[in-house]
Every structure is written in structure tokens, then in C-alpha cells.
Amino acid sequence: MYTFKHGIHVLDKKELSKDKPIRIVKPSNIMVYPMQQHIGAKAKHCVKVGDRVLLGQIIGTADGFISSNVLSTVSGKVLSIEDRLTILGQKSECIVIENDGKDDAIEGYGIERDYNSLSAEEIIKIIKDAGIVGLGGACFPTHVKLSPKEPQSIDYILVNGAECEPYLTSDYRLMIEETELLIKGLQCILKLFPNAKGIICIEDNKKDAYEKITSSCNNIANIETALMKTKYPQGGERQLIYAITGRKFNVSMLPADVGCIVDNIDTVISIGNAVCKSIPLLRRIMTISGDAFKDYANVSVRLGTNYKDVIDVVDGFKDKPEKIISGGPMMGQAIFTLDLPVSKNSSALILFKKDPIKNLKITNCINCGRCVSACPINLIPTRMLKAAKADNYEEYIKLYGTECINCGSCSYVCPTKQPLTAYFTYMKSAVRDYQKSLKEKEAK
Ligand code: SF4
Numbered sequence: 259m260y261t262f263k264h265g266i267h268v269l270d271k272k273e274l275s276k277d278k279p280i281r282i283v284k285p286s287n288i289m290v291y292p293m294q295q296h297i298g299a300k301a302k303h304c305v306k307v308g309d310r311v312l313l314g315q316i317i318g319t320a321d322g323f324i325s326s327n328v329l330s331t332v333s334g335k336v337l338s339i340e341d342r343l344t345i346l347g348q349k350s351e352c353i354v355i356e357n358d359g360k361d362d363a364i365e366g367y368g369i370e371r372d373y374n375s376l377s378a379e380e381i382i383k384i385i386k387d388a389g390i391v392g393l394g395g396a397c398f399p400t401h402v403k404l405s406p407k408e409p410q411s412i413d414y415i416l417v418n419g420a421e422c423e424p425y426l427t428s429d430y431r432l433m434i435e436e437t438e439l440l441i442k443g444l445q446c447i448l449k450l451f452p453n454a455k456g457i458i459c460i461e462d463n464k465k466d467a468y469e470k471i472t473s474s475c476n477n478i479a480n481i482e483t484a485l486m487k488t489k490y491p492q493g494g495e496r497q498l499i500y501a502i503t504g505r506k507f508n509v510s511m512l513p514a515d516v517g518c519i520v521d522n523i524d525t526v527i528s529i530g531n532a533v534c535k536s537i538p539l540l541r542r543i544m545t546i547s548g549d550a551f552k553d554y555a556n557v558s559v560r561l562g563t564n565y566k567d568v569i570d571v572v573d574g575f576k577d578k579p580e581k582i583i584s585g586g587p588m589m590g591q592a593i594f595t596l597d598l599p600v601s602k603n604s605s606a607l608i609l610f611k612k613d614p615i616k617n618l619k620i621t622n623c624i625n626c627g628r629c630v631s632a633c634p635i636n637l638i639p640t641r642m643l644k645a646a647k648a649d650n651y652e653e654y655i656k657l658y659g660t661e662c663i664n665c666g667s668c669s670y671v672c673p674t675k676q677p678l679t680a681y682f683t684y685m686k687s688a689v690r691d692y693q694k695s696l697k698e699k700e701a702k
């Protein structure tokens with residue numbers, strides 16, 4: 259079975275929501291669309307206050323090479339363009355739309371298309387227009403990722419069905435419920451890469467999804483499935499590529515440099531929707547879970563919907579939550595209010611009764627080495643921590659600390675509860691600034 263070296267086994271809690279079919283959430287009356295929902299330059303608004311907009315209409319255009327369109331997911335009227343708090347934890351420009359509930363759509367919306375009749379350029383343009391970004395968390399614009407310098411040098415399109423974060427089950431539900439569209443989406447991608455093989459990679463805690471997909475693509479020559487050992491962070495790009503192909507790359511390289519492109523399950527399904535059904539990226543599939551909720555769910559939510567309206571689906575809270583996480587508990591981000599719009603990077607909403615960090619007692623490192631055994635990148639977290647605490651950037655660089663993928667495995671296993679990952683997140687950005695200032699000094 260495919261796997262990578264090191265990593266950890268986490269209590270995954272997927273049983274809470276894995277058998278909950280995807281339910282559709284009603285969009286809010288007031289929808290909010292941040293212009294920054296992706297890596298790269300923020301989109302530039304292209305509507306004005308008072309305009310009537312349609313379902314699927316571009317309201318923010320990609321502004322620069324690495325950027326992405328933002329689309330209206332309802333029909334209605336533009337109420338304002340203003341700075342609002344977003345899931346990224348800061349205020350940024352948003353378009354606020356009053357939903358008229360009619361869902362009047364743009365021309366051509368929902369029309370079936372045969373991807374075989376489209377050229378590579380046409381497929382890339384559809385993906386760009388549809389505002390598709392990597393839905394595994396990174397939100398990198400997909401049309402850019404699918405346009406490497408040498409498409410003929412790509413050997414593998416790896417579809418990341420690991421979903422190794424605890425609690426998350428939305429990709430699992432999609433693999434079961436949207437198998438056909440997933441395969442269609444992958445066929446659309448393969449049309450761009452003449453020498454590539456598509457491999458749908460699934461952890462062995464989702465064997466039913468693996469079996470269903472394997473039997474559905476049995477007769478397709480350039481698509482296979484791969485069963486991977488359940489281990490965290492199996493879904494990390496580097497771990498996935500190594501597990502399936504044995505190829506390695508570092509922080510200064512892209513997967514395309516080793517002949518691979520990795521796309522998440524929902525990204526591939528969104529490509530299938532856009533290319534084959536003329537339906538752009540309008541919704542996120544999210545898992546709603548955690549011990550503060552009365553019930554758990556997998557939901558399809560239109561982008562722009564307020565989180566407060568999303569949690570109505572699970573009848574609200576059992577207990578007032580102390581901790582709210584957007585995304586998975588290992589790599590997601592703590593948020594402090596639910597009065598936020600669902601964005602392209604909203605993969606899950608996990609609410610805990612108690613904040614696991616709040617009363618954490620940190621004691622001295624006992625040099626047990628567990629963090630070293632856990633690190634999937636073969637780093638030495640205990641020494642990196644010393645360098646971080648001393649703000650010793652040179653030492654941190656020497657220890658290859660900038661290769662850290664912030665997976666959280668070292669913090670998870672540490673018996674003395676050192677906040678290793680938090681230090682490394684800080685150090686990576688401090689080292690970037692330090693290296694930039696060195697370059698500027700050299701240039702003077
Ligand atoms: S796991 Fe924690 S206690 Fe053990 S060596 Fe690493 S930092 Fe120290």
C-alpha cells in the first residue's frame with residue numbers, strides 16, 4: 259500500500275459525519291463576496307452599487323497572472339462595496355448583494371458540453387472564468403496550476419482523495435455521491451496533458467469510495483486508483499507525490515518540476531461542473547462537526563452565505579463553543595465570530611466545547627525525540643524550536659526550517675505541549691522578511 263515516511267496516526271472522529279449525505283443550505287438574504295478568496299492578487303470589482311446581478315455573473319475579475327474571478331452565487335442587487343471581516347481574519351473589500359431569491363442565471367448557465375469538442379485553451383478559459391481555485395485549502399488559481407511551461411512533461415495528475423485531516427468528510431461524501439462527475443473532471447484535466455496518467459488517490463479508511471471509483475473507471479485507459487495507508491499528513495502535496503511516485507521536491511520547487519500536478523477532489527469536480535455542465539464555482543462542500551454541535555453534517559453552501567445561516571442545518575449548538583475552527587483541526591484556522599461569509603477556502607466548520615489550547619500546561623522539553631519521529635519532512639523540530647525562541651534566523655535556515663509544511667504533527671505528539679507549529683509559522687514569515695532585507699542591503 260502507498261505511503262510516506264514518518265507522520266502520525268490521529269484520532270480522526272470521521273464517524274461523526276461520514277454517513278451524513280450532502281445537504282443543500284439555503285443562501286442568506288444578504289450575501290457577501292470578498293474580493294480576496296485566493297492566493298495572489300485580489301480580484302477587481304466590476305459591478306457598482308445599485309446594479310442587478312445574475313447567478314453565475316462575474317462581479318470581480320482576476321487582476322494579474324495569479325488571481326481569480328469572483329462570481330455572484332445568487333441573483334439580486336448590489337447593496338454596497340465595502341471592507342468587511344473575512345475568514346482570513348482581516349477586513350478586506352467585499353461586494354454585498356441582496357439576494358432576490360429568484361436565481362435568475364447568466365445566459366448559457368447549466369448547458370451540457372462535451373469536453374472532447376473543446377481545445378486545451380478553451381478548457382483553461384472555462385476554468386478561469388468559473389473562478390476555480392484549489393479547494394483543498396490552498397486556494398491557488400487552478401487555471402494557473404494547469405498551465406505549466408511544459409504540459410508534455412507532466413506524467414501524473416494526482417487527485418488528492420486522502421482527506422487526512424480529522425473530522426473532515428466532505429471529500430469522502432463527494433467521492434461517493436459525485437463519482438461520475440469526478441471522473442469527468444479528471445478527463446477534462448487529462449485533455450490538457452497528452453502524456454499524463456490520472457490517479458485518484460484514496461486512504462484506506464475510505465475503502466467503499468475507493469471500490470466505487472475503481473469500478474467506475476475500470477475501462478478508462480488513462481485513469482487508475484491508488485489505495486494509500488491512512489496516516490497524517492498523507493494529503494500533503496509532498497507526501498502524496500512521494501507515496502505514489504517516489505519523487506521528492508522541496509519548498510523552492512513546484513510539483514510540476516517533478517512531473518506531477520495535484521488537485522483536490524472538489525476542485526476536480528468543480529472542473530467537471532464548469533466544463534461539462536457550464537456551472538461555475540458557486541458553492542463549497544463543507545463538513546460541520548465538533549462536540550459543540552447538536553448534530554453533524556456535510557453541506558453544500560453557496561459562496562457568500564453567512565456562517566450563522568449554515569449552522570442552522572445542524573440545529574445550532576449543544577454547548578456554547580469555546581473554539582471555532584475554519585478547516586480541519588490540524589491545519590485549519592481559529593476564528594472568533596461566525597458572522598463571516600463562506601468563501602472558497604471554507605472547507606469545514608469545527609466547533610469545540612472547550613478550547614484544547616486554553617489550559618494547556620507547557621513544561622520543559624524532555625528531549626524525547628517524538629517530534630523528530632513524527633515529522634514527515636525529516637526535520638528536527640526540537641532544534642528548530644530553540645532557534646525560533648532565540649530569533650536565530652541563520653540557525654533556523656541551517657536546520658532547513660523553511661521546509662516545514664506546518665502540518666502540526668510535532669505539536670500533536672509532544673508530551674510537554676510545546677507550541678512548535680505556532681513558532682514555525684512565525685519563523686517562516688520572519689525568515690522571509692530577514693532574507694528580503696539581506697537582499698535589499700546587498701543591492702544597495
Ligand atoms: S516532542 Fe516535545 S518534549 Fe519531545 S523532543 Fe520534541 S519538543 Fe521536546
Ligand code: SF4
Pocket residue numbers: 632633634635636637639661662663664665666667668669678679682
Ligand atoms: S509542523 Fe513542520 S516541523 Fe512540525 S512535523 Fe510538520 S513539517 Fe515537521
